[in-house]
Amino acid sequence: MKRVVAYSLIAWALLVAPAMLMAASSTDTERDILITFDNSGARASPTAGAAPYRFRKRYEVTSAVRRVSAAVAKEHKLVAVDHWPIRSLSVYCFVYRVPDGIDRELVIAQLSDDPRVESVQLLQEFETHTNAVSGYNDPYARMQHGLQLLALKAAHRHSTGLGVRIAIIDSHADTEHEDLKGRIRRIEVFSGKGVPADAQHGTAVASVIGARSNNALGIVGVAPQATLDVLVSCWHEDDGVICDSFSLAKALDRMLDDPPEVLNLSLTGPEDGLVGRLLRKAIAAGVVVVASQPSGHSPVRSFPASMDGVIGVATSVDGSTTAILERGARLFAPGDQIMVAVPDNQYDFRSGSSLAAAHVSGVIALILSVSPDESTQTLKDILRQSQVDSGTALSVNAHAAIQLAHSASSRAASR
Secondary structure, three states: OHHHHHHHHHHHHHHHHHHHHHOHHHOOOOOEEEEEEEOOOOOEEEOOOOOOOOOOEEEOOOHHHHHHHHHHHHHOOOEEEEEEEEHHHOEEEEEEEOOOOOOHHHHHHHHHOOOOOOEEEEOOEEEOOOEEOOOOOOHHHHHOHHHHHHOHHHHOOOOOOOOOEEEEEEOOOOOOOOOOOOOEEEEEEOOOOOOOOOOHHHHHHHHHHHOOOOOOOOOOOOOOOOEEEEEEOEEEEOOEEEEEHHHHHHHHHHHOOOOOOEEEEOOEEOOOHHHHHHHHHHHHOOOEEEEEOOHHHOOOOOEOOOOOOEEEEEEOOOOOHHHHHHOOOOEEEOOOOEEEEEOOOEEEEEEOHHHHHHHHHHHHHHHHHHOOOOOHHHHHHHHHHHOEEOOOOEEOOHHHHHHHHHHHHHHHHHO
């Protein structure tokens, strides 16, 4: 028996060794699949790795997973690309590449019926939604556009988000930016793609949520005293900012070690089983999950906003309130020509539902700072009721939302 195990360990090591060489930067959403194996018997041991992993525990892969993963890879001619323990689900996750000439869908169908496999799915791609905007007109008027729709000045008389922690799963953010310096508690990296300088999207989203206020610099964040954590799971490519199932799963699993009050996901993609399971655990842990909805409310790539328990946010649109409401009870927030921080102490205009989601994550932090016991469903109801038609667009209203939360708390206290 020991000899069989030894051979299995060697085979597993040979399969995993290429993954260490290829690393996460080699993932390919056209050819790769995700496979998870039950790793519930794993033990934790300390690791002496470099920051930010220096003080974390390393969860070992069980001998059963080593044997099974080696056998499955050999039977289906799969090449290991990367691997990671998803501790919150007690599974070990592998990225495997299906060789050219083999039908990836057929491999997934076969593995779906394999009792050794805990789950199998495509490695899927998610994108964010911000675009550079030209034709500034009056930049100061544009800069105040989102703040006016949210009635933020009035809201800040009651709350600035103090005591609320928001996790942002996104690309890198510029922690040395004048409007974010000291505002981001920590950054952890879960994608080997891109470089730290690729911080456009993450910096923009973080600044909308939590840029400093009253510092005579730049812009005002929606929740300028909330605590921000940035979990880097996305990277910049020529056609935008991209994440994949594996990088998102790693970041979500880490987030579940120390759940925040709010999770901002300024991204959209296809329905994803592994990411969905982790988000359901986050929701069960009391995390308020906010996600962007793509333009047109496409059902094909509206995940994770389409999940039950997730607060989806679309960009405020022109048109009558009646016509908008007839399309369904959706939440809208500023996302058109929004002034944001970008790296190297610069500012620019961006548009997209990524920024709409960021605005709502900030508003939720304002509410939770003064009314911390609100459930996700109550928050969603409050935000929906707070929506105001400015005459040109429908948007949540931070001041109205705080007032509604106060009223709900008062009614509950009087019972």
